[in-house]
Amino acid sequence: MIGLNMLSGGAAQGLVASLAVKFREHTGVEIKGEFGAVGVMAEQLRQGKPTDLVILTRALVEKLAGENLVVSASIRDVGLVETALAVRAGDPRVSVSNADDLRRALLAADAIYLPDIKASTAGLHVATVLDKLGVAEELALRLKIHPNGASAMRHLAASDAARPLGCTQSTEIIATQGVELSGSLPRGYDLATMYTAGVTVQSAHATAARTLIDLLTAAEAEGRRAQAGFLGAAGS
Incomplete structure (x- = not known):
């Protein structure tokens, strides 16, 4: 079966x-998608990896169009995605309404x-955010950094830490079993x-x-987008 080669941020997976x-x-075409950090995906396109479609941040897609790597007339917004907090399934949820709440929540986490x-x-x-809160140095050894949000959330789900916390895009949290x-x-x-x-520009399909x-x-996909964690309406 023909495959559609796609490079995408993990937010859209x-x-x-x-x-x-x-x-x-x-x-009649199969999606052959690769999902990861948007910067890494963009570099793969720049290095000539066979690609038919990209789903990345708007700023990055527009930049790639300016580099004559993406067809400008084809560009369409899919939707907004929030960066959010995640907890391991079954752990108490963390509620933060201001900077002090967020600082306390981060300092209370052991991973x-x-x-x-x-x-x-x-x-x-x-x-x-960690720099802005003044806690980057204090938390440096507690950070568990992974190649992309999906990988980070899978490791959060399997964590044996006492009070783990995650932070990535809401769509990646929603899509990962074992985290909330x-x-x-x-x-x-x-x-x-x-x-x-x-x-x-190089698309074969x-x-x-x-x-x-x-x-x-599509308008009829609004429910799917919302369920996946996208905010707002898609459009051009």
Whole structure:
């Protein structure tokens, strides 16, 4: 079966999986997606990895279009994704409404699971938050950093720490068994990132790639997007 090669941020993995069967029925094409830190995915495209479609942050997709790697006319927003807190399934949820609450929650954790703090959207943001709260140095040895949010959440689920905590994008938390969405970050420390899809200039299956974008952003997929953790309406 023909495969659609996709490079995507981990934020979209659950949504893409929920539409894979419908996409195959429409096109006869299988999705061959790779999901990871958005910076890593973008670099793979730049290095010439065969790719038909990208789903990355809007800013990054627009930058890739400016580098003549993504077709500008194909770009469509999928939806906003929050960076949020996660707890191991069965552990008490953490409620934070302000900076002091967040600082206390982080300092109370004996292990904090994060995605790549240099290449992932959530990881970069959390590193900034820790600095802003003045706890980066104190928590440095408790950080458990993984290549992407999905990997970080799987390790949180399997953690034997007494009081573990996770922080990544809400869609990755929702999609991972063994962890639970605990809540949003407080105002001033929050982040909602627009994820955007685009067909690559090198695409060998551009028509199928556009079909997947249509399915991801269709009005009738609003329920799937919400269930996966996306906020707001998709659009162009």
